[in-house]
Amino acid sequence: MELQQMRYVVAVAETNSFTRAAERCLVVQSALSHQIARLEKELGARLFERTSRRVCLTPAGEAFLPAARQCLDAAERAAAEVAAAVGEVRGRLAVGLIPTVTAVDIPGALRDFRERYPHVRIRLRVGASDDLVEQVKEGAIDVAFLGLPTTARPRGVAAHELARDRLVAVVAPDHPLAGEPEVDLRRLSSEVFVDLPAGTAGRAQSDVAFEAAGLSRDVAFEVTSADFIARLVGPGLAVAMLPRAYAPQLAGVVTIEVADAPARAEYVIWSRFTRTPAATAFLTALDITATES
Incomplete structure (x- = not known):
């Protein structure tokens, strides 16, 4: 089982198309299909149902997908940690925010961060405060900006009031x-x-x-x-x-x-347990000590 095969499975699952997945992965469709077929043979189960109109995950595919994403994330984190050890910040930074954030100029902060760390890929997710807290807990988001009543405080995550x-x-x-x-x-x-x-x-x-x-x-x-x-x-x-x-x-x-x-109080939050080098660098760029909670 290879990481590239997992990337192909994730791409097909997210695009519902072998053609679009191949375009995303910058390979010809036949090569992508061949690698997924090899993986299915190794696993002894079909991961996708293919029809003339659509592609969807089988029950086996549904079970495989979360583990594949975890493996890919772990591999990416490992590469980012090695890069950080030699003084270079790489990897991915997932930032969540509510639409009404005003305490931080998000576009400006991301512009400055991107100029300093051009090899970090940034993904933004807009959502509700409660959902963002859960996504940070689950590791789907590295850093999030949210707003809460002044009588409440984010739970289960590290937080800094802005x-x-x-x-x-x-x-x-x-x-x-x-x-x-x-x-x-x-x-x-x-x-x-x-x-x-x-x-x-x-x-x-x-x-x-x-x-x-x-x-x-x-x-x-x-x-x-x-x-x-x-x-x-x-x-x-x-x-x-x-x-x-x-x-x-x-x-x-x-x-x-x-x-x-x-x-209301605006907060920036991050995981209490795991933090990527990119997340640490982003918090530092905001003059926030990542040891705060």
């Missing part, structure tokens, strides 16, 4: 509140809201604040992306509450200070 920020109300330009310098939660509770899905950390910031004030609100629209919130607020479908530092990035809406607004 900043705290209050939420502001976001309304349409022609909304009756648009000309107000400040509102409070009681006044907002009579509005129709758009927010992130219930149960997410981004949603909890507002939910906890309204509940603590003894108020309820109508969240008629749930979206998974903060960027899309403004597209519902702008036409007057709903109002929203978003971090003050993030709100100026939105077009076609008006922001209003909230007297009793909830706050």
Whole structure:
């Protein structure tokens, strides 16, 4: 069993196509197919069901895929550790983030990091804070940037608090509140809201604040992306509450200070147990000591 064969299996599984997998791996399709057939013969089981319309994993393939990915990751980490031992940072850096990160200029940080470590391949994943924490625990992401209510803290990972920020109300330009310098939660509770899905950390910031004030609100629209919130607020479908530092990035809406607004804390997190040389270098570039927790 060879690492290259595992790479071919992963590529086919991710593209659902022998043709696209061969293109990704920069080999002719016949060579890729031959190597997978050899591996299947060695394993004594077919890894893929092939039809004229699609390619999909068999139960044996489903069982093989996670182990293959782990082997490839381990091989890549080994090469990166050797490179680091001789003073060169290589390998892959997987960075996760929520869309509303403002404490760190992510594009700027990645630009500076890339200039210093050009041999590191960088992969970005955007998601919800809770999901990012789990992916860091599982090793799927090396470093993640997230936001939580100030009453919470990331668990099971190493964490460094970057900043705290209050939420502001976001309304349409022609909304009756648009000309107000400040509102409070009681006044907002009579509005129709758009927010992130219930149960997410981004949603909890507002939910906890309204509940603590003894108020309820109508969240008629749930979206998974903060960027899309403004597209519902702008036409007057709903109002929203978003971090003050993030709100100026939105077009076609008006922001209003909230007297009793909830706050959130932004964190950068990483694994408490394993850390690649690239992850260590990235944290160092952010002036964060990787021994913090």
